[in-house]
Amino acid sequence: MVEILEIKYEVQETKKILERVETLLANKAIANIPNENVNKYMEKIPCKTKTDVDRLDSEIRVNDNFKYLVKILYLLGGSSPRKSVYLMMGKILDKPLALEYSGQGKKKKIPFCKLKLFEAIIAAVRKRHSSASEDTIKKSVALFLASAKSRLPKNENQREIEEDESELE
Incomplete structure (x- = not known):
C-alpha cells in the first residue's frame, strides 16, 4: 500500500x-512570433464593438493569424481552465461588449461559440491545461458572458439595470 x-x-x-x-x-x-504580429493583436484587443469582433474573427481565419492569437492568449496564464478562460475573454472583449454575447446565443444575444475566436480560446486553454475538456471551456465561456453585467463599473451597471427595467414595462 x-x-x-x-x-x-x-x-x-x-x-x-x-x-x-x-x-x-x-x-x-x-x-x-514576430513583434509586428504581437503588436497587431495587442492594438486590436480588447474589442470595443461587434464590428471589431467580426474583423478580428475574420483575420484569424487567414494564414498563421490563428496560431499567433492562440499563443498570445496562452501567455495570459491562469491557474485553472476557468481562470484562463476569464483572463482570455477579458482580454478579447471589452466589458460592455460582453453583454451582447452569450455562449450559445440565448436571450437574443450573439452566440460566441460560432466565432473562430471561441476556437482560439479552446486551443489556448488546452495548450495551457492539456486535460481541460471542451465542455469545461464552453461552460466557463458561457459563465463569463452570463456574468458580464456584474463586471461593469457601478454607474454602467446601474444604467443597464434601468434599461432592462424599462424594457419590462
Whole structure:
C-alpha cells in the first residue's frame, strides 16, 4: 500500500515538472512570433464593438493569424481552465461588449461559440491545461458572458439595470 502511495506521489510530481517544462517550451516558442504580429493583436484587443469582433474573427481565419492569437492568449496564464478562460475573454472583449454575447446565443444575444475566436480560446486553454475538456471551456465561456453585467463599473451597471427595467414595462 505504501509503495502505491509513493508511486502516485512520484507521478504527481513528474506531472508538475512536465507542466513546467511545457510552459517553458511554449514561452520559448512565443519568442518566435514576430513583434509586428504581437503588436497587431495587442492594438486590436480588447474589442470595443461587434464590428471589431467580426474583423478580428475574420483575420484569424487567414494564414498563421490563428496560431499567433492562440499563443498570445496562452501567455495570459491562469491557474485553472476557468481562470484562463476569464483572463482570455477579458482580454478579447471589452466589458460592455460582453453583454451582447452569450455562449450559445440565448436571450437574443450573439452566440460566441460560432466565432473562430471561441476556437482560439479552446486551443489556448488546452495548450495551457492539456486535460481541460471542451465542455469545461464552453461552460466557463458561457459563465463569463452570463456574468458580464456584474463586471461593469457601478454607474454602467446601474444604467443597464434601468434599461432592462424599462424594457419590462
